[in-house]
Amino acid sequence: MTLTPGESAIIxxxxxxxxxxxxxxxxxxxxxxxxxxxxxxxxxMAVMAxxxxxxxxxGFQPAKITRQ
Numbered sequence: 001m002t003l004t005p006g007e008s009a010i011i012x013x014x015x016x017x018x019x020x021x022x023x024x025x026x027x028x029x030x031x032x033x034x035x036x037x038x039x040x041x042x043x044x045m046a047v048m049a050x051x052x053x054x055x056x057x058x059g060f061q062p063a064k065i066t067r068q
Contacts, residue, residue, distance in 0.1 A: 001047065006032035008058065012050045019049035 003009045009032045013024050022038035034050075036043050044065075051062035 001034045001036075001050065003032040003034065003054075006030050008032065008054060008060075009034045011057070012054060015050045015053040016046035019053075020046035022046045 001009070001012060003012055007029050009027055010029055012034050013027050016022055016034070016036055017024065020038065020042040022036045022042050025035040025037040027034050036046055038046070044067075047065060051060075051065065054060040055062050
């Protein structure tokens with residue numbers, strides 16, 4: 001995930017860890033990069049939770065989640 005402002009990657013990582021069985025592979029608060037590691041279903045659940053959490057907590061407008 002790439003988040004703006006970059007510091008929100010820390011909040012996103014916290015939400016992801018609390019919502020699904022995932023690990024943080026990489027987090028950079030300066031670039032806003034968050035890489036999650038885990039089973040596909042767990043990562044999808046964490047990403048959906050992050051989107052919902054950032055929308056509710058910070059008023060973000062999340063992007064649509066797609067799978068390619």
